[in-house]
Amino acid sequence: MEEKQAILANVLRKVLAKDRSILARREDLIAAMGILVPVAAMREYRALTTALQESNLGEILLAADQKSPEERQAALGQVREMLLEKNMQEKTVERVIATLTDALDWGKEAQAEQAAPAAGAQTAPQAGASQPQMPEAEKPQAAAAQQPAATQTPWACVCGHQGNTSAFCTECGRSRAEGERQAAAQAAPPVATAAGTQRNAVPPVHPQVWPEPAGQAAGGAAGRSPAEAKKRMALIAAVVVLLGILVFFGVREFGSQGSGSYASLVGKQATETAKEAKTDLSLGGLDLGDKKSDIEKAKLGKENDTKEESGFVFHYYDDVQVATDGDEVVGLKSVSDRLATKRGIHQGDSLADVKKAYGSDFQKSAGEDGMTYYEYAFQTDAGEEGLLRFAIRNSDQKVGYISARLTRYEKAKAQPNTQAAAPAADARGAQVALNNFYNAISHKDYSGAWQMMTPEQQKRMGDYDSFRQGYSTTLSSEARNVTIASAAPDKVVLTYRLLARDRMPGGKVKAQVFDCSATMVPSGGTWKLLYTEAKQVSSRVE
Structure with a gap:
């Protein structure tokens, strides 16, 4: 393994030592490594972060972590094929695989098994046979090169890192010869010079750009010819110019927010430091009660869509949905596991994790979507009441989504006659509810769409997992020309044309058009989907 790979592997090993499960949380892992990785290993870090972002290799390796060596190798093979399919260069893939294998300590058993037969295979030269003589100065290096890696004794580097077993220090990158020589220099007793001053017998440890010529005292110019001095000065001037160029372009690159910038590689870290949550009614650093201008400060990424419904404006991002009322943030809902609450809970964490972080006062x-809701009451920074919800999947007792909302709107709905009368009197609400259902499907908010159906319709769809799987390839579903066919206090029938686009195997898109009808009924202060019918009008492949 190359020196820079070994440095990055050591960084990853430190991160995994604190929390092995972080391997399956790519954004957390990228951010944690980004804090520790030195500039020297930045190229390897970028390769690994690209691999993590392009695949689910972390989940695959974590699942195989406690299994047999054969199953681990199979997992590595699966990761290798996956990355090659993503058009990553083969050499880069092999570097990533080597770094992960070393950091996970998966290769130690294999190295030990290979070292034993390798050691036994070495035979002594025959007695009396003529052997070529090697210069004395080269014998120590040759002996070190012939020694198998698995049998090298651990060594301590001058930087303080102990237990190194490879040719380079995994902490600072020094070679074994340099690290041990400089460590010996620090420990060497002082000796007298001709001038009567004291200095170490070996040059002291300092960061050096240029190694001193053999036999020349550190810092001295004795024995250096004018030609050598001029050459040295020219080289120093060239290095200064080169460093200036690197610093200029490095600052411009790492300071930008482009796709290739350092800030984008440690995306979650940058998001968290951009805006910190003030209260527990928050998600990804954004609080209920914040202003619209705070959304940009939270660095949620590109806004994918905006919808105005029922007096609210819904802002759709890759990882979260934000609801605003005027200039105020009034609702938040997670869409992925990349964002966390103020106390560090992510979508996908267990119910035990939630209770450990928030206690039992819930x-x-x-729920009607195969989930159970655990809600905690908190206040905004301005003192307004709100609820933090953890929707726990009944199937595996893990967080399906996280949401936060203000309770002012629920109190308004609870006023006498409001809850039952509003839907019955306003068939327009049924149209809005139908559009909300298909918008949820288009934005892959399957749990939200599931809640918009009555229990009868849910049974017709099967269970929640079947419903979600059925829409897993859907790119968009749009209801157009929604018309009220009939309206009554307890039922509204709507007709509309549905435009559906689905991803096909191989990457092509199938576009279909349906003539549909939907029966909507009032339930719990809103309209829900009771029954649908559809007839295909056209279908084409794009």
Whole structure:
């Protein structure tokens, strides 16, 4: 393994030592490594972060971590094929695989098994046979080169890192010869010079750009010819110019927010430091009660879509949905596991993790989407009441999504006659509810769409997992020309044309058009989907 790979592997090993499960949380892993990785290993870091962002290799390797060596090798092979399919260069893939294998300590058993037969295979030269003589100065290096890596004794580097077993220090990158020589220099007793001053017998340890010529005292110019001095000065001037160029372009690159910038590689770290959460009614650093201008400060990424519905404006991002009322943030809902609450809970964490972070002072209720809701009451920075919800999947007791909302709107709905009368009197609300259902499908908010159906319709769809899987290839679903066919206090029938686009195997897109009808019924202060019918009008492959 190359020196820079060994440095990055050591960084990853330190991160995994604190939390092995972080391997499956790519953004957390990238951010944690970004804090520790030195500039010297930045190229390897970029290759690894690209691999993490392009695949689910972390989940694959974590699943194989406690399995047999054969199963681990199979997992590595799966990762290798996956990255090659993403058009990553083969040499880069092999560097990434080597770094991961070393950091996970998966290769130690194999190295030990290979070292034993290798050691036994060495035979002594025959007695009396003529052997070529090697200069004395080269014998130590040759002996070190012939020694198998698995049998090298651990060594301590001058930087303080102990237990190194490779040819380079995994902490600072020094070679073994340099690290041990400089360590010996620090420990060497002082000796007298001709001038009567004291200095170490070996040159002291300092960061050096240029190694001193053999036999020349550190810092001295004795024995250096004018030609050598001029050459040295020219080289120093060239290095200064080169460093200036590197610093200029490095600052411009790492300071930008482009796709290739350092800030984008440690995306979660940059997001968290850009805006810190003030209260527990927050997600990804954005708090309920914040202003619209705070959304940009939270660095949520590019806004994918914006919808105005029922007096609210919904802003859709890759990882979160934000609801605003005027200039105020009034609702948040997670879409992925990349963002966390103020206390560090992510979508996908366990119910035990939630209770450990937030305690047992919660309100528990059954959901209609195969989940159970655990809600904690908190206040905004301005003192307004709100609820933080953890929707726990009944199937595996893990967080399906996280949401935060203000309770002012629920109190308004609870006023006498409001809850039952509003839907019955306003068939327009049924149209809005139908559009909300298909918008949720288009934005892959399957749990939200599931909640918009009645229990009868949910049964017709099967269970929640079947429903979600059925829409897994859907790119968009749009209801157009929604018309009220009939309206009554307890039922509204709508007709509309549905435009659906789905991803096909091989990457092509199938576009279909349907003539549909939907029966909507009032339930819990809103409209829900009771029954649908559809007839295909056209289908084409794009």
